[in-house]
Amino acid sequence: MNLKDLAQRLGMSQTTVSRALNGYPEVSAQTRERVIAAAAEAGYRPNPVARRLATGRADAIGIIYPLGAADLGDPYFLEVVGGMTEALNRADMDLMIASASQSDEVRTYARMIEGRRIDGMVVARTKLDDPRLHYLVRKGIPFVAYGRSNLPDPYAWLDLDTAVGVRRAVERLVSLGHRRIALLGGPTDLYFVQQGRKGFLGAMAEAGLRVDPRYLVDGVLNQVGGYERMARLLLCDPRPTAVVIDNQICGVGALRALVDAGIEVGRDVSIIINDGSPPDPLMGYNVTATESAKPHDIGVRLIELMLALLGGTPADELQVLWEPKLKIGNTDGPCPG
Incomplete structure (x- = not known):
């Protein structure tokens, strides 16, 4: 089923149906719910290219890592990415991963943003005074920081204490x-x-x-x-x-x-x-x-915060600090005589 067929089935214009599916605010909540329910019942999936043209969104979230050889084989990092990918998949969105030179990460951010390849960024390994975050604030790009930083204005973040x-x-x-x-x-x-x-x-x-x-x-x-x-x-x-x-x-x-x-x-x-x-x-x-949490769960929560931010939730309501618990193993013991 295409958009034309769905519109005819609902007795609405294609424009109204498209706007309802893409979350335009001028469409009433009642109409939006009706359209979404009919689309789900009919098994309709919007054409991703057409949707991106209609909304101006890329339907993708980016993460840029100053990757070294150790990162590529780091199961912790890969599990975080797995959680992010799973959460984005449920929202019909993609995760774009790019590597960057540690000496000039901002340039990689600029290329990804100016190419309109993403709708928002997840920023990992935050610094005390982070030029990447300052750049995103200056450009007005939505972002969620995986870790905190010293910024003057509220921003969305998830951190482990x-x-x-x-x-x-x-x-x-x-x-x-x-x-x-x-x-x-x-x-x-x-x-x-x-x-x-x-x-x-x-x-x-x-x-x-x-x-x-x-x-x-x-x-x-x-x-x-x-x-x-x-x-x-x-x-x-x-x-x-x-x-x-x-x-x-x-x-x-x-x-x-x-x-x-x-x-x-x-x-x-x-x-x-x-x-x-x-x-x-x-x-x-x-x-x-x-x-504090399993890396997969961290990835999922990062994307939940990002989707909420893109949906209009204020950044100061999207700040999560997880406290750790101590798990006793066999690598510690009484002080030797």
């Missing part, structure tokens, strides 16, 4: 008798990294523990970075008896460094990873971790 996650990890380790606790994190220009450090320092202060500056390490957000930073921590004298890692990607490399050094994880050195445990078991370890 890294400060609370790291705090709970430290409290757990303190309860196990640890006093030499380190924090291994990602690049300090990322918002979640700063939040993790804030939670770490706050929890250590509340426990009355001094923070050894050598135990605060940050760097590249990949497995190699996690491996190198953990190796650096192991050279400290005395070395830390426990390490909190503020992200899953570095956590994988950090665990590998401990294993390669012949250290028994959970006995010689305790490890807690924030933001979920690595999805693949590492030599039988059940990682102690803080977890």
Whole structure:
């Protein structure tokens, strides 16, 4: 069935039926409901090209990642994308993924937006002062940030509370008798990294523990970075008896460094990873971790927020902060004698 047939069946003009299906505000709610119900009953699906021409919309959401080799094989990232794709599929929309140079991501945003290939953007790995978000605000492009940033006006975002996650990890380790606790994190220009450090320092202060500056390490957000930073921590004298890692990607490399050094994880050195445990078991370890949500569910929620934003919901009503829970595994234990 085509649009002409559906219009004849309803006794309406093709223009009215098209506008009802595409959500134009001048069509009454009663008419819109009637048209949508008749279309569903008849199994009518609008021609996507015609719909895009009629509405001026691309029926696509974009996400641009400064992809490295580690991202392409990162199951966590792929599960988030899977959740986004599933939610968009239910809305008859597509997800467009583009990679970008880390030195000039905004240029990639400009190409995608000026080509009118997307209706909105999901922005991941937000920075404290994020030029990508400032660009989208300036251009008036709808966006949902996966993480928070310092913007003067309200914007839509979904974030996992890294400060609370790291705090709970430290409290757990303190309860196990640890006093030499380190924090291994990602690049300090990322918002979640700063939040993790804030939670770490706050929890250590509340426990009355001094923070050894050598135990605060940050760097590249990949497995190699996690491996190198953990190796650096192991050279400290005395070395830390426990390490909190503020992200899953570095956590994988950090665990590998401990294993390669012949250290028994959970006995010689305790490890807690924030933001979920690595999805693949590492030599039988059940990682102690803080977890806010499954990555698939994060992807779905990001798109729900985006669709609500495109539907006219104010941005300040689309701000979601998920608190993590501590999942006990076998990578942490009592402080060694």
